[in-house]
Amino acid sequence: MSSTTETSSTEEPGRFAVAESDQDESVVLALRGELDHDTAPALRDALERSMALIDGRPGGTGAGAGRIVVDCTELRFCDSTGLNLLLKARMTVRDRGGALALAGMRPQVARVFEITGADSVFPTFASLEEALGSGGAR
Numbered sequence: 001m002s003s004t005t006e007t008s009s010t011e012e013p014g015r016f017a018v019a020e021s022d023q024d025e026s027v028v029l030a031l032r033g034e035l036d037h038d039t040a041p042a043l044r045d046a047l048e049r050s051m052a053l054i055d056g057r058p059g060g061t062g063a064g065a066g067r068i069v070v071d072c073t074e075l076r077f078c079d080s081t082g083l084n085l086l087l088k089a090r091m092t093v094r095d096r097g098g099a100l101a102l103a104g105m106r107p108q109v110a111r112v113f114e115i116t117g118a119d120s121v122f123p124t125f126a127s128l129e130e131a132l133g134s135g136g137a138r
Helices: 040-056 080-095 108-116 128-133
Strands: 006-009 016-023 024-033 067-078 100-101
Touching: 016 040, 024 040, 024 080, 024 128, 040 067, 040 128, 067 080, 067 108, 067 128, 080 100, 080 108, 100 128
Parallel strands: 024 067, 067 100
Antiparallel strands: 006 016, 016 024
């Protein structure tokens, strides 16, 4: 079953959007635009919904029986607010027994993760297809 919901930041309509879908035992969040202080609430809300979904998956104990894949293919920019949001979400998902992976990062976004060392704590994949086919390195 696949469903997609799209939300935009109310502060800067059109600057950032998150498309949510359920694919291959993963919740996929496809990011588009610029992730920064003004647009981060849209991602925060989507992450909270996604964490609730993976908690409720069949076979789960309510402690994270799934994973979230963040598709960054169309993400043009990410500042420290977005980076910190993803780091906190990764820890929360991990503490619940799940995983959060990143896919399709553009060089300018990947550079932010490299400079801060955050690239070493996230499973990263060249594409969404690769991430979904991986079975989710935890």
